Amino acid sequence: MPLKVIAQDNWKILAGLTLFYLMVSLVCGAFFTQYRYSQFVNQDLMSARSHIWLDGAEMGERPETQRIFKLKSQLLLDQVSWYNPIQIFSQCHTAAPSLSPEDNSSLRLPLTFSLDLSADQTGDLIDINCQLQGENWLFTSILCAALSVLFISFQPRPLNTDDLKLLKRLLQIGGSSVDQKRWKQAIEKFRATNPDRGINEDYLRRVLETEAEKFQSVEERFTLLEQASKPLTLSFLLNSGNVEVRVNDVIIPMSTTPAIYWLWYAKKRMTHSNDGWVLNPPSNRPSQSLAAELITLMENYGGHGRAISELKQNGLKAKTLDQNRNKIKDALVNSLGESFIEQFGFESDKQEDNTQSIYRLKISPNDISINES
Structure with a gap:
C-alpha cells in the first residue's frame, strides 16, 4: 500500500x-x-x-x-x-x-x-x-x-462479527485446526482488498459440499471467496456442438436437451422480445414456430435426434416445455440447492385474453451471457 x-x-x-x-x-x-x-x-x-x-x-x-x-x-x-x-x-x-x-x-x-x-x-x-x-x-x-x-x-484486519460467523460455518462443513488457520488467512486476504463486499454463503457452502477437494490452499480458498462475492450470473458456453451451463464458476451438470431449452429461454430473455415471456402452446395445438426455433438450436449444438424428430413431426407441445423446465429446476437444485431457484428459476403469469400460462427466466437479462467458441 x-x-x-x-x-x-x-x-x-x-x-x-x-x-x-x-x-x-x-x-x-x-x-x-x-x-x-x-x-x-x-x-x-x-x-x-x-x-x-x-x-x-x-x-x-x-x-x-x-x-x-x-x-x-x-x-x-x-x-x-x-x-x-x-x-x-x-x-x-x-x-x-x-x-x-x-x-x-x-x-x-x-x-x-x-x-x-x-x-x-x-x-x-x-x-x-x-x-x-x-x-x-x-x-x-x-x-x-x-x-x-x-x-x-500493514497488519491484517481482525475479523468482524459476520466474518467470524462465516468462519464458524465453514468449519462446520468440515475442518480441522489447519483448515481454521487457512480459512482465517483466506478471509483476511479477501478483506484486505474487499473490505465491504458481501459473500454469498449459499453459493460458497454448495461449492464446498460438492468440490471441497479443489480448495485446500489459502490461495485457492481466497479465489473461492472472490467467486462467492461476485454477483450471480448465468452463462452459456457453446462449443463443438455442445452447451455448457454455469452459475458463476459452477458448472451445472445436465443432459443436452434441457440445456438447449434453458439456452432458448435465455435467448428470449436477452432479446427483450415480449420481455422474455414465452406462451405455452394449447394442449391441442402444438406450436410449429417455436418448434422451428428449438430445432435450429438442437441441430447446431448437439441435440438428440429423437428430440429433433419429435419437434419436426409434432411441433412444440406444452407438456414438452413443462418437462424441460422441471429438468432445468432439478439440475439447478442438485448443483446449488433450493435457494438458487428464486434467482435462476422460472416465473409464470397469465394473460387476460388467454387461458395459457406464460413463462420466463427470473434472472435479469443483464446477468445472462452467451459465449460461443
Missing part, C-alpha cells in the same frame, strides 16, 4: 496519535527527570546535610553552616544529570519559586524541596524548571505516530 494512500486514509488517526505521543512523552520526561531529582534530594543532598550539620555543630556556627550548606547544595544541584530517553528537555535548573521563569517553553516540575539545613524549617524553597525542546518534542511525537500508523496499516 503506497505511503500517500496510507496517510490520506489515516490522517485522523495520525493526528490523534501525535497528540497522544506528545502527552506521553511530556509526562514520561517529567516523571524521569523528577524521579532523578528526588533520588538526589533523598540521597546525595541528605548525605551532604548530615555532614555539614555535624561539622557546624562542632564549630557552633549555625548561620555560616546554613550558608555553606546552601552553596554546596546549589553546586551539587547544578551537576545533576537526568535520564530523559527522548530528550524533550534541553536543560533543567533549580531556583527559588519567586525567581522561576514564566515563559511558555519552561515546565515547572511538581517537586519542591527546602535548602534549609534543618528538615523542620521551610525556608529557601527550591523549584525545578526545565526548558522544553519544542521542535525535538514535536518531531519525535510525529515520528512515533507515523510509525504506529504504518505498523497498523
Whole structure:
C-alpha cells in the first residue's frame, strides 16, 4: 500500500496519535527527570546535610553552616544529570519559586524541596524548571505516530462479527485446526482488498459440499471467496456442438436437451422480445414456430435426434416445455440447492385474453451471457 494512500486514509488517526505521543512523552520526561531529582534530594543532598550539620555543630556556627550548606547544595544541584530517553528537555535548573521563569517553553516540575539545613524549617524553597525542546518534542511525537500508523496499516484486519460467523460455518462443513488457520488467512486476504463486499454463503457452502477437494490452499480458498462475492450470473458456453451451463464458476451438470431449452429461454430473455415471456402452446395445438426455433438450436449444438424428430413431426407441445423446465429446476437444485431457484428459476403469469400460462427466466437479462467458441 503506497505511503500517500496510507496517510490520506489515516490522517485522523495520525493526528490523534501525535497528540497522544506528545502527552506521553511530556509526562514520561517529567516523571524521569523528577524521579532523578528526588533520588538526589533523598540521597546525595541528605548525605551532604548530615555532614555539614555535624561539622557546624562542632564549630557552633549555625548561620555560616546554613550558608555553606546552601552553596554546596546549589553546586551539587547544578551537576545533576537526568535520564530523559527522548530528550524533550534541553536543560533543567533549580531556583527559588519567586525567581522561576514564566515563559511558555519552561515546565515547572511538581517537586519542591527546602535548602534549609534543618528538615523542620521551610525556608529557601527550591523549584525545578526545565526548558522544553519544542521542535525535538514535536518531531519525535510525529515520528512515533507515523510509525504506529504504518505498523497498523500493514497488519491484517481482525475479523468482524459476520466474518467470524462465516468462519464458524465453514468449519462446520468440515475442518480441522489447519483448515481454521487457512480459512482465517483466506478471509483476511479477501478483506484486505474487499473490505465491504458481501459473500454469498449459499453459493460458497454448495461449492464446498460438492468440490471441497479443489480448495485446500489459502490461495485457492481466497479465489473461492472472490467467486462467492461476485454477483450471480448465468452463462452459456457453446462449443463443438455442445452447451455448457454455469452459475458463476459452477458448472451445472445436465443432459443436452434441457440445456438447449434453458439456452432458448435465455435467448428470449436477452432479446427483450415480449420481455422474455414465452406462451405455452394449447394442449391441442402444438406450436410449429417455436418448434422451428428449438430445432435450429438442437441441430447446431448437439441435440438428440429423437428430440429433433419429435419437434419436426409434432411441433412444440406444452407438456414438452413443462418437462424441460422441471429438468432445468432439478439440475439447478442438485448443483446449488433450493435457494438458487428464486434467482435462476422460472416465473409464470397469465394473460387476460388467454387461458395459457406464460413463462420466463427470473434472472435479469443483464446477468445472462452467451459465449460461443
